[in-house]
Amino acid sequence: MADNLAADYSDRAIHSESIQPFPIARRVFAVIVAWLAPGAGHLVLGRYWRGLIFLAVIAGSFCFGLYLHGKLFWPEAADPPSMFHYDLITVLWSFAQVGSGLCYGLAYALGIGVTPHPEATTFDYGNTFMFLAGLLNYLVVHDAFDIAQGRKR
Amino acid sequence: MHLLMMFLYAAATAIVFGAIDSKPETLRERFIHGLKVFAWFIGVGLLISLVLFPVPW
Numbered sequence: 001m002a003d004n005l006a007a008d009y010s011d012r013a014i015h016s017e018s019i020q021p022f023p024i025a026r027r028v029f030a031v032i033v034a035w036l037a038p039g040a041g042h043l044v045l046g047r048y049w050r051g052l053i054f055l056a057v058i059a060g061s062f063c064f065g066l067y068l069h070g071k072l073f074w075p076e077a078a079d080p081p082s083m084f085h086y087d088l089i090t091v092l093w094s095f096a097q098v099g100s101g102l103c104y105g106l107a108y109a110l111g112i113g114v115t116p117h118p119e120a121t122t123f124d125y126g127n128t129f130m131f132l133a134g135l136l137n138y139l140v141v142h143d144a145f146d147i148a149q150g151r152k153r
Numbered sequence: 154m155h156l157l158m159m160f161l162y163a164a165a166t167a168i169v170f171g172a173i174d175s176k177p178e179t180l181r182e183r184f185i186h187g188l189k190v191f192a193w194f195i196g197v198g199l200l201i202s203l204v205l206f207p208v209p210w
Contacts, residue, residue, distance in 0.1 A: 050172050061165050125158050136169045143173040152175045
């Protein structure tokens with residue numbers, strides 16, 4: 001029992017020594033790039049396969065959402081006017097979409113998804129996939145931060 | 154259509170969750186973890202739909 005415990009703790013010690021935090025400049029760069037381009041933070045940190053998987057899934061979800069006539073949201077003024085100037089649901093929706101970084105910016109710059117098509121039967125599905133892309137990218141940014149800090153592999 | 158969208162949504166989420174979770178170490182463990190997440194999403198989604206089905210919206 002004691003031998004097993006000792007072996008377990010020595011294994012953990014080896015594991016914790018083998019995970020080193022990245023230099024501060026690379027940490028900051030990885031997190032910023034991870035937000036801008038899904039998966040790019042993992043590529044910067046040398047987790048190539050994971051980075052490519054995240055790029056494919058998150059950018060793919062966002063593009064699929066646009067294909068299904070999803071709309072790019074931005075906080076809109078509350079109507080009728082309320083204590084909080086903005087319509088809270090559009091604030092939350094735009095927060096979710098902005099998480100996908102340049103996917104959102106490029107779509108806006110190219111004018112895709114700017115004009116809403118609520119008459120399309122897939123409109124709500126499209127929005128949902130675009131929210132999913134942004135929210136998953138927030139998780140991926142957090143994961144890149146943990147790897148850069150040396151908290152996980 | 155709705156079921157297909159639910160499967161795609163669950164698949165995308167399961168892939169990302171399977172890749173970022175720190176508990177599974179090997180690729181096989183990650184794959185199994187992703188499958189479990191996928192199954193939970195589909196199972197809970199179907200359960201919620203069954204519960205909400207009789208509700209007159």
